[in-house]
Amino acid sequence: xxxxxxxxxxxxxxxxxxxxxxxxxxxxxxxxxxxxxxxxxxxxxxxxxxxxxxxxxxxxxxxxxxxxxxxxxxxxxxxxxxxxxxxxxxxxxxxxxxxxxxxxxxxxxxxxxxxxxxxxxxxxxxxxxxxxxxxxxxxxxxxxxxxxxxxxxxxxxxxxxxxxxxxxxxxxxxxxxxxxxxxxxxxxxxxxxxxxxxxxxxxxxxxxxxxxxxxxxxxxxxxxxxxxxxxxxxxxxxxxxxxxxxxxxxxxxxxxxxxxxxxxxxxxxxxxxxxxxxxxxxxxxxxxxxxxxxxxxxxxxxxxxxxxxxxxxxxxxxxxxxxxxxxxxxxxxxxxxxxxxxxxxxxxxxxxxxxxxxxxxxxxxxxxxxxxxxxxxxxxxxxxxxxxxxxxxxxxxxxxxxxxxxxxxxxxxxxxxxxxxxxxxxxxx
Amino acid sequence: xxxxxxxxxxxxxxxxxxxxxxxxxxxxxxxxxxxxxxxxxxxxxxxxxxxxxxxxxxxxxxxxxxxxxxxxxxxxxxxxxxxxxxxxxxxxxxxxxxxxxxxxxxxxxxxxxxxxxxxxxxxxxxxxxxxxxxxxxxxxxxxxxxxxxxxxxxxxxxxxxxxxxxxxxxxxxxxxxxxxxxxxxxxxxxxxxxxxxxxxxxxxxxxxxxxxxxxxxxxxxxxxxxxxxxxxxxxxxxxxxxxxxxxxxxxxxxxxxxxxxxxxxxxxxxxxxxxxxxxxxxxxxxxxxxxxxxxxxxxxxxxxxxxxxxxxxxxxxxxxxxxxxxxxxxxxxxxxxx
Numbered sequence: 001x002x003x004x005x006x007x008x009x010x011x012x013x014x015x016x017x018x019x020x021x022x023x024x025x026x027x028x029x030x031x032x033x034x035x036x037x038x039x040x041x042x043x044x045x046x047x048x049x050x051x052x053x054x055x056x057x058x059x060x061x062x063x064x065x066x067x068x069x070x071x072x073x074x075x076x077x078x079x080x081x082x083x084x085x086x087x088x089x090x091x092x093x094x095x096x097x098x099x100x101x102x103x104x105x106x107x108x109x110x111x112x113x114x115x116x117x118x119x120x121x122x123x124x125x126x127x128x129x130x131x132x133x134x135x136x137x138x139x140x141x142x143x144x145x146x147x148x149x150x151x152x153x154x155x156x157x158x159x160x161x162x163x164x165x166x167x168x169x170x171x172x173x174x175x176x177x178x179x180x181x182x183x184x185x186x187x188x189x190x191x192x193x194x195x196x197x198x199x200x201x202x203x204x205x206x207x208x209x210x211x212x213x214x215x216x217x218x219x220x221x222x223x224x225x226x227x228x229x230x231x232x233x234x235x236x237x238x239x240x241x242x243x244x245x246x247x248x249x250x251x252x253x254x255x256x257x258x259x260x261x262x263x264x265x266x267x268x269x270x271x272x273x274x275x276x277x278x279x280x281x282x283x284x285x286x287x288x289x290x291x292x293x294x295x296x297x298x299x300x301x302x303x304x305x306x307x308x309x310x311x312x313x314x315x316x317x318x319x320x321x322x323x324x325x326x327x328x329x330x331x332x333x334x335x336x337x338x339x340x341x342x343x344x345x346x347x348x349x350x351x352x353x354x355x356x357x358x359x360x361x362x363x364x365x366x367x368x369x370x371x372x373x374x375x376x377x378x379x380x381x382x383x384x385x386x387x388x389x390x391x392x393x394x395x396x397x398x399x400x401x402x403x404x405x406x407x408x409x410x411x412x413x414x415x416x417x418x419x420x421x422x423x424x425x426x427x428x429x
Numbered sequence: 430x431x432x433x434x435x436x437x438x439x440x441x442x443x444x445x446x447x448x449x450x451x452x453x454x455x456x457x458x459x460x461x462x463x464x465x466x467x468x469x470x471x472x473x474x475x476x477x478x479x480x481x482x483x484x485x486x487x488x489x490x491x492x493x494x495x496x497x498x499x500x501x502x503x504x505x506x507x508x509x510x511x512x513x514x515x516x517x518x519x520x521x522x523x524x525x526x527x528x529x530x531x532x533x534x535x536x537x538x539x540x541x542x543x544x545x546x547x548x549x550x551x552x553x554x555x556x557x558x559x560x561x562x563x564x565x566x567x568x569x570x571x572x573x574x575x576x577x578x579x580x581x582x583x584x585x586x587x588x589x590x591x592x593x594x595x596x597x598x599x600x601x602x603x604x605x606x607x608x609x610x611x612x613x614x615x616x617x618x619x620x621x622x623x624x625x626x627x628x629x630x631x632x633x634x635x636x637x638x639x640x641x642x643x644x645x646x647x648x649x650x651x652x653x654x655x656x657x658x659x660x661x662x663x664x665x666x667x668x669x670x671x672x673x674x675x676x677x678x679x680x681x682x683x684x685x686x687x688x689x690x691x692x693x694x695x696x697x698x699x700x701x702x703x704x705x706x707x708x709x710x711x712x713x714x715x716x717x718x719x720x721x722x723x724x725x726x727x728x729x730x731x732x733x734x735x736x737x738x739x740x741x742x743x744x745x746x747x748x749x750x751x752x753x754x755x756x757x758x759x760x761x762x763x764x765x766x767x
Contacts, residue, residue: 103481279517373509384477386607387470389744392634
């Protein structure tokens with residue numbers, strides 16, 4: 001073998017060092033070639049797109065760069081700009097508080113809704129992220145009462161009594177639950193009503209940590225959108241579940257009520273319901289007991305959202321194989337147990353994307369209240385700010401700001417739901 | 430059975446509404462605040478400023494009534510209303526007074542069961558077009574696209590005008606004045622039509638107001654005034670005479686500057702009666718005698734309110750025109766205080 005070896009002119013004894021790939025096959029050039037200029041048609045599209053992007057930057061760039069932040073009116077902005085392109089962002093620096101909190105929220109109290117917002121993030125986190133300590137859920141339970149007190153003000157007693165009522169209801173429910181779910185529920189409701197009635201009598205005399213009271217009609221701006229969105233979505237989830245189960249029920253009356261409710265609400269545009277809340281309900285209450293407009297709107301939006309959520313959850317229920325229901329039955333579980341332990345956990349998991357979809361849509365729909373003359377973020381812009389003599393004519397800056405706020409919130413929600421779907425995926429794809 | 434329950438509920442609702450309407454003055458006094466309906470925002474007429482304080486020509490009427498009835502021009506709860514929700518808000522008792530540049534028409538006064546308490550601004554519907562269009566008369570607008578606010582009398586006037594002149598148009602419906610502005614500037618419509626005061630205010634906010642002309646035709650009468658529910662004449666009288674007091678104050682030269690001096694007593698008995706130093710006018714409408722003085726002190730007389738909010742010195746820049754005193758050739762004419 002050594003002979004053959006010696007006869008060969010050249011034998012490589014060690015590996016060649018790796019060569020750099022050709023310039024056209026690596027790095028930026030390859031990326032550009034394969035992604036931007038892979039064919040004639042793609043090249044043309046790339047060039048056109050680049051041209052558009054450059055144009056956009058050339059036009060919008062100076063508008064942002066020349067932006068003016070410190071004048072007192074649009075006329076002053078125009079004077080400074082002298083016809084040059086530039087945004088008049090002064091409207092944001094002068095009216096930011098109205099855009100966020102509405103026209104009438106007392107400005108010394110802005111810390112209250114802000115704190116409520118921060119606490120909302122804390123309260124929502126154990127619900128959203130299952131890895132956080134479960135003890136935090138106690139705070140989540142306390143949060144609605146705390147937030148009510150922070151935002152509306154007044155004495156803390158109202159919130160405490162409401163909370164005690166719920167605690168009593170829960171305890172009564174646990175005691176009576178053995179006799180059956182519905183008996184437990186009844187006992188809970190009775191306990192809550194008793195506690196509210198009894199404690200309500202003493203409420204006027206005690207005043208704990210009173211804050212300046214802010215009536216509902218003084219709520220506005222982005223705060224109002226956040227409030228409506230959060231309250232209505234959290235209320236509509238349990239109602240939606242109940243409706244979805246009701247629709248599947250074998251009891252004709254419950255089924256009938258659920259079907260009629262869902263189909264009626266889904267068949268009516270939200271804006272119509274809002275007009276009903278604003279206009280028609282007013283006739284049915286005597287003037288002195290005029291129900292809060294916000295409360296009326298919350299009821300209507302909640303009804304609307306729960307009908308949609310009910311349909312999403314019904315989809316989840318229908319997607320479960322029949323075997324799951326039968327398995328629950330064969331274990332000897334009664335209806336409530338089967339639902340609580342077997343059906344709903346699975347059905348709700350399937351429904352998450354749909355629920356988030358409804359939530360994002362609903363959050364954006366809260367701007368519709370501007371049509372019934374409530375000053376939410378869009379209502380503030382359409383009404384008072386554009387009608388002030390100083391800012392009449394500022395459009396891009398204001399609507400851009402509103403779009404930015406909504407985009408941040410909705411993008412956050414949608415990112416979360418995508419993350420959650422990845423977390424819950426158990427099928428090892 | 431169900432029907433009768435429903436009708437019964439309606440009757441109860443109607444009765445309670447009626448009972449409440451019969452004593453608006455008592456309600457307002459008990460509440461300590463006047464619920465006053467205003468627009469969600471119209472330049473010069475009503476809009477909150479940076480501090481959330483409502484300012485404007487219509488707002489001044491609310492403040493004057495509050496000052497007369499409750500003694501405090503700040504004791505007003507402003508309820509913003511849109512063109513569509515304003516009448517139900519008043520009819521349902523949510524507001525005591527609607528001061529929202531609302532045109533006084535036959536059907537609103539009778540069929541909708543309201544009482545207009547007077548006119549605080551005489552307006553008329555006009556047209557604004559870009560100068561580049563080269564139009565000099567509204568009759569040349571055949572085939573034009575017209576931006577028009579829905580739910581207003583302007584919508585109906587427009588249809589009437591084009592029908593009378595036998596020309597056609599294409600309406601572009603919009604919700605508020607603020608929305609019309611960019612649409613018109615972008616060229617989504619050739620013509621913008623609304624009350625002449627609104628046109629002037631809108632044009633004043635343009636970057637180049639000189640590029641747009643307001644056509645000479647005024648196609649309608651738009652007497653804008655505050656209104657109250659029909660059926661409570663006592664309350665209607667109070668609001669009506671507060672408005673008249675503001676107008677009369679200008680006629681007799683009572684201003685916010687000299688009101689203290691004049692209320693010490695003058696040699697003009699009419700002024701003395703308005704300011705309550707003579708006669709018992711207050712008792713006749715269920716108020717004290719200084720009601721007129723307080724109403725005028727709240728924001729000045731009619732002329733001062735006009736000049737401060739929409740007059741020629743302001744960005745809105747409206748001339749007095751029809752809204753001058755009758756002595757100066759206008760239509761403002763307050764009945765005698767006697």
